[in-house]
Amino acid sequence: MPIIKKHTPTSKKRKKKIPPVVVVTNTFLPAGENPFPEKLKKAQEILSRTKFLNP
Amino acid sequence: MKDNPYYPYDRTQASRYTFTSIGKKRINKEVVFTHTGIRDIVNMGFGDILPDGSIDDKANSNNGDIVRVLSTIVHILIDFTSRFPNKEIFFSGSTQERTKLYARILRTYYASFRKQFIINVLIKEGETYTELPFEPKADLKFHGFIIKRIY
Numbered sequence: 761m762p763i764i765k766k767h768t769p770t771s772k773k774r775k776k777k778i779p780p781v782v783v784v785t786n787t788f789l790p791a792g793e794n795p796f797p798e799k800l801k802k803a804q805e806i807l808s809r810t811k812f813l814n815p
Numbered sequence: 816m817k818d819n820p821y822y823p824y825d826r827t828q829a830s831r832y833t834f835t836s837i838g839k840k841r842i843n844k845e846v847v848f849t850h851t852g853i854r855d856i857v858n859m860g861f862g863d864i865l866p867d868g869s870i871d872d873k874a875n876s877n878n879g880d881i882v883r884v885l886s887t888i889v890h891i892l893i894d895f896t897s898r899f900p901n902k903e904i905f906f907s908g909s910t911q912e913r914t915k916l917y918a919r920i921l922r923t924y925y926a927s928f929r930k931q932f933i934i935n936v937l938i939k940e941g942e943t944y945t946e947l948p949f950e951p952k953a954d955l956k957f958h959g960f961i962i963k964r965i966y
Binding site: 787788789794795796799800802803804806807808809810811812813 | 828829830831845847848849850851852853854856857858860862869870872905907909935937942943944945946947948958959
C-alpha cells in the first residue's frame with residue numbers, strides 16, 4: 761500500500777514577503793538637474809535685487 | 816485650502832515631488848524645490864511632466880481640478896517645510912496672470928495660511944524689489960512671494 765504523505769498547513773513553506781525598498785534621499789536636486797532653469801534664473805535675478813525685511 | 820481634497824503624492828528626492836491630476840485627462844505633475852544660492856531661499860517650481868520627461872511650467876491644462884491641484888501643492892509645501900523649517904520658499908507665476916492667480920488664492924485662504932506660514936510679497940520699485948508682509952487688502956502688483964513655516 762502506497763504511503764500517502766499528509767500535508768498540514770504548518771508544514772507548507774511560505775515565501776517571505778520582502779517589502780519594497782524605497783530610497784528617499786535627503787539631498788536637494790543639484791542645480792544642474794533642475795527642470796526649471798528659466799524659472800530659477802528669474803528667481804535669482806529678482807532675489808539678487810531685493811531689499812529684504814530682515815537683511 | 817489644506818482642508819480641501821488633495822491628490823496623493825510621491826517624494827522620491829528631498830526636493831522633488833510628483834502627483835497625478837485626474838480630471839478630464841490624467842496629467843502627471845511635478846513640484847521641485849531648488850536652492851537659489853541667495854540667503855536660505857529655495858525656489859519652488861511646478862509644472863506638467865511631458866512625455867519626453869521635460870516639464871512645462873506654462874501649461875494651462877484646464878483639467879477641471881484646479882482647487883485639488885493647488886491643495887496638493889499646499890500639502891507638499893507643508894511636508895517640505897516641516898522637513899526644512901529654516902528654508903524660505905520663493906515662488907512666482909510663469910506669467911503675470913498666474914502670479915495674479917496665486918495672489919488671489921493667498922487672499923482667499925489667508926486666514927488659514929497665516930496660521931502655518933509667514934507670507935511676504937515682493938513688489939518692484941524702480942530697478943529693485945522690496946519684500947513686504949502680505950496684506951490681503953493691499954492693491955499692489957506682486958512679482959513673487961516668499962513664505963516661511965511658523966512653528
